[in-house]
Amino acid sequence: MAENYVIVIPQFNDWEALNLLIEKINADLDPAILQQSTILIVDDCSTKARVNPFVSFGGKAIKVLKLYRNLGHQRAIAIGLSYIAENVEADKVIVMDADGEDAPGDINRLAAKSLQEPDKIIFAKRNKRTESFLFRFFYVIYKSVFKLLTGKVITFGNFSLVPIQRLQNLVRVSEIWNNYPGGIIKSKIPYDSVLTNRAKRLAGESKMNFVSLVLHGLSSISVMIDTTAVRILIFSIFMSGIAITFIVVILFLKLIGNATPGWASTLGSTLTILMLQSFLISLFLVFMVLQYRSQQHFIPAVHYRDFVEKVDTFS
Structure with missing residues (x-):
């Protein structure tokens, strides 16, 4: 037929x-x-x-x-x-x-x-x-x-x-x-x-x-967007891990006296702020997506x- x-x-x-x-x-x-x-x-x-x-x-x-x-x-x-x-x-x-x-x-x-x-x-x-x-x-x-x-x-x-x-x-x-x-x-x-x-x-x-x-x-x-948000969060956590590694290295250099005065604290605080911002933004995005999934869709x-x-x- x-x-x-x-x-x-x-x-x-x-x-x-x-x-x-x-x-x-x-x-x-x-x-x-x-x-x-x-x-x-x-x-x-x-x-x-x-x-x-x-x-x-x-x-x-x-x-x-x-x-x-x-x-x-x-x-x-x-x-x-x-x-x-x-x-x-x-x-x-x-x-x-x-x-x-x-x-x-x-x-x-x-x-x-x-x-x-x-x-x-x-x-x-x-x-x-x-x-x-x-x-x-x-x-x-x-x-x-x-x-x-x-x-x-x-x-x-x-x-x-x-x-x-x-x-x-x-x-x-x-x-x-x-x-x-x-x-x-x-x-x-x-x-x-x-x-x-x-x-x-x-x-x-x-x-x-x-x-x-x-x-x-x-x-x-x-x-x-749900998959995208989770992948961004995972990437943010990965980058945060790298930032923490750099902070540990900076603290180590400071403790052994090989860091330029002021350099270690400035870079360490900058990395900490960037790490927290990226993580919180990613986490906020994930919660927004979860909230969106609970709503009635078109x-x-x-x-x-x-x-x-x-x-x-x-x-």
Whole structure:
């Protein structure tokens, strides 16, 4: 029996690229998958009106879910998935961006991998990127910092396939509200990946700059804040141990008379203050995280309707 697919595409003022993307989906998607696919566009409260009508998508209607306010790609994805989980019958959901950098032909690879791993979310793992050297440099730094602070490796973005049996789990993961891939890592929902090359933007200019990259990095780390806080505390304790060692060495040098007058007390007191500050700040962060975990969280499946203005259908 053929499986039904829903392609979720969040977009903000990317109408031109979106139309070109639909054309590429028509051309590059396996005919067997295309025949069973529908498109849901999550309009993240665009400020530019759509000028041209949507291109034909295999004779099927295209749904546009319009939001009351701009929330960003990650939250638009969470709302789109929550809407599908409640209102649309599907076997698998494809999440991809509207700019065309997620190559539609790679949906075929995600679908093939999903047949091998039917119970897992399948991500498109980037093998080659097309951004500027500076952007790729900072992206490498972001991945390194993410691994350092969380102990996890992140090598993928939003482009993914979600089997329906995992969708109901996913839309109840509060962390996807801040970061979709990070939330899946945190949730321990099983996932796998396939290697893909990032395509070039189809039209317009990328909205991802240095500031947005930093915000994206911080949001992905924030979903693992409990692990991050504990790792920072452990690092603080380790550094405190080094500081205590230096203080002991300084006191020893002072006792045997090899320390310059005033030098030992100044350095020793400075190290003591830094040690206490870092430890107390880390401890305070851990207690804040524990307090946060005791509070009721935002659940996309429950609260997404508050942001949906309307759902339009275009044939």
